[in-house]
Amino acid sequence: MSDAQALSYLSGFGNEHSSEAVPGALPIGRNSPQRAPLGLYAEQLSGNAFTEPRAHNRRSWLYRIRPSAAHPPFARTGNGSLRSAPFEETVPDPNRLRWDPLPKPPAGTDFVSGLWTLGGNGDVRQRAGIAIHLYAADTSMTDRVFSDSDGELLIVPQSGALLLHTEFGRLRAEPGHMALIPRGVRFSVELPAGPARGYVCENYGRPFVLPDLGPIGANGLANPRDFEAPVAAWQDAEGPVEVVNKYCGNLWAAVYDHSPLDVVAWHGNLVPYRYDLRRFNVIGTISYDHPDPSIFTVLTSPSDTPGLANADFVVFAPRWLVGEDTFRPPYFHRNVMSEYMGLIEGAYDAKAEGFVPGGGSLHNMMSAHGPDRETFDRASAAELAPQRVDNGLAFMFETRWPVTATEQAISGEHLQRGYDEVWQGLERHFS
Numbered sequence: 263m264s265d266a267q268a269l270s271y272l273s274g275f276g277n278e279h280s281s282e283a284v285p286g287a288l289p290i291g292r293n294s295p296q297r298a299p300l301g302l303y304a305e306q307l308s309g310n311a312f313t314e315p316r317a318h319n320r321r322s323w324l325y326r327i328r329p330s331a332a333h334p335p336f337a338r339t340g341n342g343s344l345r346s347a348p349f350e351e352t353v354p355d356p357n358r359l360r361w362d363p364l365p366k367p368p369a370g371t372d373f374v375s376g377l378w379t380l381g382g383n384g385d386v387r388q389r390a391g392i393a394i395h396l397y398a399a400d401t402s403m404t405d406r407v408f409s410d411s412d413g414e415l416l417i418v419p420q421s422g423a424l425l426l427h428t429e430f431g432r433l434r435a436e437p438g439h440m441a442l443i444p445r446g447v448r449f450s451v452e453l454p455a456g457p458a459r460g461y462v463c464e465n466y467g468r469p470f471v472l473p474d475l476g477p478i479g480a481n482g483l484a485n486p487r488d489f490e491a492p493v494a495a496w497q498d499a500e501g502p503v504e505v506v507n508k509y510c511g512n513l514w515a516a517v518y519d520h521s522p523l524d525v526v527a528w529h530g531n532l533v534p535y536r537y538d539l540r541r542f543n544v545i546g547t548i549s550y551d552h553p554d555p556s557i558f559t560v561l562t563s564p565s566d567t568p569g570l571a572n573a574d575f576v577v578f579a580p581r582w583l584v585g586e587d588t589f590r591p592p593y594f595h596r597n598v599m600s601e602y603m604g605l606i607e608g609a610y611d612a613k614a615e616g617f618v619p620g621g622g623s624l625h626n627m628m629s630a631h632g633p634d635r636e637t638f639d640r641a642s643a644a645e646l647a648p649q650r651v652d653n654g655l656a657f658m659f660e661t662r663w664p665v666t667a668t669e670q671a672i673s674g675e676h677l678q679r680g681y682d683e684v685w686q687g688l689e690r691h692f693s
């Protein structure tokens with residue numbers, strides 16, 4: 263399948279979709295007929311325990327050329343620069359940390375071999391917490407397929423496009439989009455426009471859902487109709503295909519004699535999807551003070567405690583901003599939640615310099631942060647008038663537990679030494 267073929271999408275979040283690449287491939291009125299249409303095999307993929315409440319029950323039925331069970335044994339393969347929870351290579355650091363972008367990958371690096379773990383929390387075996395990865399790749403995956411049993415993958419492209427060939431069909435994700443691959447869904451990544459890099463939140467916990475809107479009402483933030491799922495498209499590839507599976511922190515591989523991206527039709531509400539972050543309906547003050555950045559939540563992975571997220575995915579999207587007698591950029595703060603921030607393009611309004619596209623910062627539990635000195639000085643003196651904040655696109659992976667960095671993240675060249683200095687020179691003005 264090539265990128266030249268037009269892609270189409272199904273609209274909605276969490277709803278029941280259905281799609282057949284060949285008319286008649288989808289059974290009608292039942293999921294598992296005695297003989298599925300067109301000689302296909304019927305198979306269910308579930309994203310939660312069967313018995314969870316209907317509101318968060320996610321499963322899909324796949325009609326495929328071969329059942330997923332038809333595979334040879336997997337064997338351990340190297341983990342490369344991938345790391346998993348529990349993160350114990352270093353200890354959680356109260357310091358504010360910031361990184362430059364990853365160096366260029368060696369030629370021949372694909373999306374999977376280009377995954378590089380910055381840190382995380384929780385425990386893959388307990389299905390709790392997250393890992394934060396970066397990816398940098400210059401090569402498409404050919405005859406190579408990946409699946410992650412440890413969690414869903416929320417992918418944030420920062421440069422270069424990704425064409426995600428999934429069991430459910432194809433999704434194109436470019437800078438400004440996010441894409442999500444559910445736990446266990448097989449996919450391969452084509453780079454249709456050359457090298458690509460970006461960020462990944464591997465969510466070990468409960469799947470991301472839209473946040474409740476409470477008093478905001480029935481609309482706003484990320485609107486469900488803007489989430490796009492693929493239409494069915496299958497690869498009829500008979501021949502060796504390497505399938506790599508991330509399982510409880512390790513990579514395993516098996517060489518199949520066919521592509522497991524062989525789903526001809528499917529229906530259900532457990533699907534990969536993409537979302538254009540610029541469609542986010544930004545809500546903020548029209549009087550004074552800023553709401554907390556929870557107002558910018560695109561998706562949330564709930565924990566067992568209502569309101570306490572395993573992880574939130576938050577976007578600082580283009581918006582108009584002014585408040586009466588209000589300091590405009592983010593305020594100084596110390597939070598119990600831990601924040602990893604990335605930048606897709608441009609600049610972020612709390613940081614005058616040093617926070618660059620492809621880089622990132624980690625402000626762990628209770629660490630004191632906020633505008634750098636230059637931003638504080640400028641914003642304290644600024645004339646308060648409506649201002650369009652549209653010179654950048656930043657995001658945050660916010661999580662309930664402190665993030666422990668990997669060894670490679672704290673020893674690497676691209677860790678910025680001296681980040682603390684951005685808050686130096688915030689002089690005493692009290693009199």
Ligand SMILES: O=C(O)Cc1cc(O)ccc1O
Nearest residue numbers: 552554555591592593595612
């Ligand atoms: O740290 C940041 O820049 C993100 C952030 C923004 C904001 O307006 C309030 C709190 C917060 O963590």
Ligand SMILES: [Fe+2]
Nearest residue numbers: 595601625631
């Ligand atoms: Fe913050």
